[in-house]
Amino acid sequence: MILDDVLDPRxxxxxxxxxxxxxxxxxxxxxxxxxxxxxxxxDFCNYAEIFASxxxxxxxxxxxxxxxxxxxxxxxxxxxxxxxxRKLAEGGYVAAIVxxxxxxxxxxxxxxAIELEKAGIPTLLISAPPGDGLAKHVAYYRxxxxxxxxxxxxxxxxxxxxxxxxxxNIGYIIDALTLPDDRIEQCARLHPLLDQEPxxxxxxxxxxxxxxxxxxxxxxxxxxxxELMGIGEALSIGDGLPFIxxxxxxxxxxxxxxxxxxxxxxxxxxxxxxxxxxxxxVMINAIMAGCEPRHLPVVLAAFQxxxxxxxxxxxxxxxxxxxxxxxxxxxxxADELNIHSGQGCLGPxxxxxxxxxxxxxxxxxxxxxxxxxxxDLGCLASPAEFTYCFAxxxxxxxxxGLNEEYFDAQTTSVYVLKAEPPTDVxxxxxxxxxxxxETIIDSASHLGxxxxxxxGRIMVVLTPDHARILQRDGWTKAxxxxxxxxxxxxxxxxxxxxxxxPVRPEGFxxxxxxxxxRHPQDIDLVVAGGRGGHSAIIASWGLYSDAVxxxxxxxxxxxxxxxIDFKKQ
Numbered sequence: 001m002i003l004d005d006v007l008d009p010r011x012x013x014x015x016x017x018x019x020x021x022x023x024x025x026x027x028x029x030x031x032x033x034x035x036x037x038x039x040x041x042x043d044f045c046n047y048a049e050i051f052a053s054x055x056x057x058x059x060x061x062x063x064x065x066x067x068x069x070x071x072x073x074x075x076x077x078x079x080x081x082x083x084x085x086r087k088l089a090e091g092g093y094v095a096a097i098v099x100x101x102x103x104x105x106x107x108x109x110x111x112x113a114i115e116l117e118k119a120g121i122p123t124l125l126i127s128a129p130p131g132d133g134l135a136k137h138v139a140y141y142r143x144x145x146x147x148x149x150x151x152x153x154x155x156x157x158x159x160x161x162x163x164x165x166x167x168x169n170i171g172y173i174i175d176a177l178t179l180p181d182d183r184i185e186q187c188a189r190l191h192p193l194l195d196q197e198p199x200x201x202x203x204x205x206x207x208x209x210x211x212x213x214x215x216x217x218x219x220x221x222x223x224x225x226x227e228l229m230g231i232g233e234a235l236s237i238g239d240g241l242p243f244i245x246x247x248x249x250x251x252x253x254x255x256x257x258x259x260x261x262x263x264x265x266x267x268x269x270x271x272x273x274x275x276x277x278x279x280x281x282v283m284i285n286a287i288m289a290g291c292e293p294r295h296l297p298v299v300l301a302a303f304q305x306x307x308x309x310x311x312x313x314x315x316x317x318x319x320x321x322x323x324x325x326x327x328x329x330x331x332x333x334a335d336e337l338n339i340h341s342g343q344g345c346l347g348p349x350x351x352x353x354x355x356x357x358x359x360x361x362x363x364x365x366x367x368x369x370x371x372x373x374x375x376d377l378g379c380l381a382s383p384a385e386f387t388y389c390f391a392x393x394x395x396x397x398x399x400x401g402l403n404e405e406y407f408d409a410q411t412t413s414v415y416v417l418k419a420e421p422p423t424d425v426x427x428x429x430x431x432x433x434x435x436x437x438e439t440i441i442d443s444a445s446h447l448g449x450x451x452x453x454x455x456g457r458i459m460v461v462l463t464p465d466h467a468r469i470l471q472r473d474g475w476t477k478a479x480x481x482x483x484x485x486x487x488x489x490x491x492x493x494x495x496x497x498x499x500x501x502p503v504r505p506e507g508f509x510x511x512x513x514x515x516x517x518r519h520p521q522d523i524d525l526v527v528a529g530g531r532g533g534h535s536a537i538i539a540s541w542g543l544y545s546d547a548v549x550x551x552x553x554x555x556x557x558x559x560x561x562x563x564i565d566f567k568k569q
Contacts, residue, residue: 005248006202009362016141018143020145030064033065034067036051036054036055037096037113039099040070041102073112075309077268078274089119095121097173098112100127101132102131103130110146114138130320134377146190150169152165172187195235239362243290243362257568258566263279266304267306285359285367288362289355294566294567297563298414306416318370320377325419330415331403337352339353339389342528353387354389358387361386392526393529397527399477405477406549413551425534427466427535444484450541453498453501454503456517456522457547458516458523459523460523461535461537462528463531485515503542503543
């Protein structure tokens with residue numbers, strides 16, 4: 001292996017340093033209009049006190065032209081926020097304060113603040129734990145420097161405590177909006193934990209580490225793997241497990257199953273880094289994950305699906321939610337690739353399952369720089385963030401698969417969902433559908449789930465034995481969906497002022513009990529696994545995020561009938 005031939009899986013990692021807008025003088029600040037942008041997070045707990053306190057301080061200083069705009073950034077991509085900032089800039093504001101970067105909306109809130117700055121409005125971002133560190137990383141990659149005021153507050157902070165935090169930071173807030181060009185840089189300096197020297201590539205560092213090895217070391221099997229792992233850890237590259245060195249030779253082999261241009265953009269300006277995820281980036285990370293070249297079309301299809309707005313990719317990659325990117329492959333190509341659908345399909349032991357799911361997560365870690373403990377909000381995270389891929393068991397299912405429901409039996413589909421790890425549904429004793437359904441319903445409706453507060457998708461993964469009981473007693477997928485929709489719910493008294501701020505359809509506001517899904521089609525019924533009594537519930541994140549079904553197709557739009565269709569001749 002030529003050491004500096006190891007490709008860097010971070011893609012075009014770089015720091016995009018912007019020019020900060022010229023700050024107004026204190027007199028200009030007092031005479032002009034100031035934008036207070038509320039991303040709707042100030043509705044939470046006592047956080048409205050943030051703007052109320054800042055405004056009191058401003059008014060005491062004679063700064064009274066304060067204009068509030070309230071609009072969420074959830075579900076937005078960078079280009080959406082760039083256009084929003086452009087329109088806001090037409091208002092002629094002399095300065096702007098944006099709040100609040102505290103949770104999963106931190107990245108896009110930070111992006112909006114940066115776009116306002118780039119549009120010529122001196123802007124200050126207000127952040128709070130746990131999203132404050134993430135906001136700094138987004139600003140570091142996308143702006144290089146930025147004015148961010150961190151408030152040490154949390155969900156149980158009283159209004160008085162929040163006001164005291166503003167009081168102690170008001171000097172910085174004023175400085176961030178008024179310091180002259182020769183002094184604003186210190187106010188805007190950032191101290192990131194990732195990629196402080198982005199020009200130090202994985203291959204270059206590996207070559208440097210190998211300098212001075214003697215002949216016996218150079219001939220050793222597994223040469224440089226220890227060094228590779230150590231350098232990867234130091235650069236925050238990888239997922240902590242050993243990985244395959246992505247060399248140019250391996251990339252060439254991977255390209256054999258890639259019908260797209262390597263520079264094609266799959267997801268633009270993605271994650272904290274703001275870098276485009278390209279086909280080449282995915283190929284490199286698929287190599288690291290251990291994918292066979294023929295696995296690549298499924299990995300690419302997953303990113304094509306996640307690009308769809310309904311997946312809410314930008315927030316999904318850094319949310320505090322302890323879930324992963326679920327990939328379910330349905331159809332004949334799943335069998336061709338040996339994507340396991342039988343006994344133990346959600347566990348270890350199956351290369352296709354393990355490496356396809358891992359490739360998706362490695363790409364997000366390495367290219368988006370959504371790195372745990374540094375630029376990711378995951379409170380606990382979960383094993384589902386290493387890999388989360390399986391197939392439907394077509395041979396033992398009594399019903400049509402998801403690919404047939406959405407497309408047809410010959411089309412292979414890739415289903416993606418931001419989802420929690422599986423919850424066991426153990427029932428070896430029910431011998432009728434009635435008893436089994438009661439077990440399923442109870443397993444799907446607990447208060448610790450996002451679905452209790454934000455109705456969304458629920459996947460019921462049935463073992464062949466459980467599916468057989470239900471089918472034998474006359475249940476179809478359609479009737480099961482309708483029944484489960486009507487019964488997976490929680491009493492309103494149990495969900496009020498608990499969990500998180502609810503996001504529900506308008507018609508749900510006064511419902512009691514509160515449904516955990518929006519409609520019957522939110523319930524996906526899948527048969528997988530082996531014989532026995534352990535089925536599973538996989539509930540979704542649901543926060544402006546939905547499942548996406550994507551057919552496995554070629555660049556010209558034709559649906560693939562075999563993985564060989566993707567192979568270059």
